[in-house]
Amino acid sequence: MPQDRYLKEKSVAIVGCPFSGGQRRSGVDTGPNSLVAAGLIEQLQSLGWNVDFEGHQQFEGVNATLAQDEDIGKMKNPRSVSSVTEAVANTVEKHAKAGKLPLTLGGDHSLALGTVSGSLRAHPDAALIWIDAHADINTPLTTPSGNLHGCPVSFLLGLDGTDVEPFNAWLPKKPLLTPDRLVYIGLRDIDEGERKILKENNIKSFSMHHVDKWGIGKVVEMALDHVNGAPGKRDRPVHLSFDVDALDPSVAPSTGTPVRGGLTFREGHYICEAIYETGLLVALDLMEVNPSLLEDKDAKQTIAVGCSLIRSALGETLL
Numbered sequence: 678m679p680q681d682r683y684l685k686e687k688s689v690a691i692v693g694c695p696f697s698g699g700q701r702r703s704g705v706d707t708g709p710n711s712l713v714a715a716g717l718i719e720q721l722q723s724l725g726w727n728v729d730f731e732g733h734q735q736f737e738g739v740n741a742t743l744a745q746d747e748d749i750g751k752m753k754n755p756r757s758v759s760s761v762t763e764a765v766a767n768t769v770e771k772h773a774k775a776g777k778l779p780l781t782l783g784g785d786h787s788l789a790l791g792t793v794s795g796s797l798r799a800h801p802d803a804a805l806i807w808i809d810a811h812a813d814i815n816t817p818l819t820t821p822s823g824n825l826h827g828c829p830v831s832f833l834l835g836l837d838g839t840d841v842e843p844f845n846a847w848l849p850k851k852p853l854l855t856p857d858r859l860v861y862i863g864l865r866d867i868d869e870g871e872r873k874i875l876k877e878n879n880i881k882s883f884s885m886h887h888v889d890k891w892g893i894g895k896v897v898e899m900a901l902d903h904v905n906g907a908p909g910k911r912d913r914p915v916h917l918s919f920d921v922d923a924l925d926p927s928v929a930p931s932t933g934t935p936v937r938g939g940l941t942f943r944e945g946h947y948i949c950e951a952i953y954e955t956g957l958l959v960a961l962d963l964m965e966v967n968p969s970l971l972e973d974k975d976a977k978q979t980i981a982v983g984c985s986l987i988r989s990a991l992g993e994t995l996l
Contacts (some may be wrong), residue, residue: 683800683914683959689721689991690729692768692781692792694736696761698743698754699787699826704969706740709733709782711968711980711995720984724992729777735768736761749842759843760827762791766847771796773960780987783964785933789918790829790844790963791972796960797833797853800914802903803959804858805833808948809920810936812864812871812882817841819870819993826965827868830859838875856880858913860900862948863888863923866936885938893944897951911955917990918962921951921983931971931979942982949990956984961990 693709710733718728739761746754765781769792772779781792786809807830809815814830815821818838832839834850861882867875875882881903883896891899902908904915921929925939934949940948952958966983968976985993 682956684778686727687725688727688729688777689780690772692738692765692779693733694765694781694784694788695733696739696784696788698740698757699785700933702967705785705933705965705967707968708784708966712782712954712966712983715980715984717984717987720988721991724988726991745789748823748857750817751820752817752825753823756843757785762788763847765791766794769960770798773799779960780860781962783962786920786964787825787826788831788964790832790886792960792962793833793916793918794853796916800959803914803916805854805916805918807861807918808863808923810866810922810939811862812861812867812875814871814874815868821868858904862896862900864938865938882906888944893947895946901955913957914959915952915957916950916960917958919986920964921966921979929979929982930975931968933964933967945986946989949986950994953990953992958990963987
C-alpha cells in the first residue's frame with residue numbers, strides 16, 4: 678500500500694468535530710454527522726481501510742460556550758476556538774503517533790489550527806498543502822471580520838500578532854510550521870492584509886489563475902516539488918487540509934463562503950488522488966461542509982462530493 682512509509686497499518690481514525698465558532702453561519706456543525714451518515718465509514722472500509730471511529734461524543738457540546746464568549750480585540754469566540762482546537766490537536770496527535778491517519782471532519786476551518794498542530798507534533802517535518810478559495814492567513818491584527826476560521830495558518834506560522842491570549846497558553850513559542858513547508862492551491866478570494874503576508878513570507882501560492890495557466894497536474898507537481906525542496910524529490914510527510922469551498926459552487930454549493938470560479942470536480946479529485954499516490958499523506962481534513970444552507974438536493978450533492986474527495990485521498994481510483 679502506498680501509505681506504508683508513515684502508517685503502521687492501513688488504518689484511519691475519524692475525528693468528527695462539529696464546531697462552528699470560527700465563523701458566524703450556523704449549520705456547519707452538522708457537517709461531520711452528515712458525512713458519516715452518508716456512509717463514509719463503509720466506503721473507506723470497502724477501500725481496505727481499518728476505520729477507527731468512536732462517535733461524535735468526544736466533541737459534543739463544543740458550541741455551548743459561544744454565546745458567552747466575548748471578543749478579545751477583533752477576535753470572535755477566541756476562548757471557544759482556542760479550547761476546541763487544543764482538544765483537536767491532542768486527539769490528532771494521539772492517532773498520528775499510534776501510526777493511524779487522522780481524518781478530521783469539520784466544522785469550520787479554524788479547526789485546522791488543531792489538526793495541523795497535532796500532525797506536526799507527530800511529524801515535525803511535515804508539509805501543509807492547503808486547498809481553499811481563501812488563504813486563512815489573517816492575523817488577529819489584520820482580520821477584517823474577526824472570524825477565526827480566517828486565521829489558523831497565521832497561528833501555525835507564528836506570525837506577528839498571534840502571540841495572544843488564550844492561544845499562547847497552549848501553542849508553542851516557536852512556530853510549528855515554516856513558510857517553505859506550506860503551499861496553497863485554489864486561491865481566489867484574498868484579503869489585502871493576506872496578500873501582503875503571502876508576499877512578505879514568500880509563501881508558494883497557486884491561485885485559480887495558475888490552475889488555468891498550467892493545469893492541475895502541473896500545479897500539484899510544482900507544489901510537491903516545493904515542499905520537498907527539489908524537483909522529483911518525494912520524502913516529506915504531507916498534511917492535506919481541504920476546504921470544500923475550494924471547489925466551484927456548481928460542484929459543492931452548500932458551504933459558508935462560496936466563491937465562483939473554483940476548482941472543477943475533477944481538479945479537486947485529482948489533487949487528492951495525486952497526493953495519495955505519493956505515499957506521503959499522514960493527515961487529512963475535510964472542512965466547511967454546511968448542509969443547512971441550501972435546499973436538500975444541493976446539500977446532498979455537497980455531502981456526496983465531500984465523501985468522494987475523502988475516498989480519492991485514501992486511494993480510490995478511476996481504474
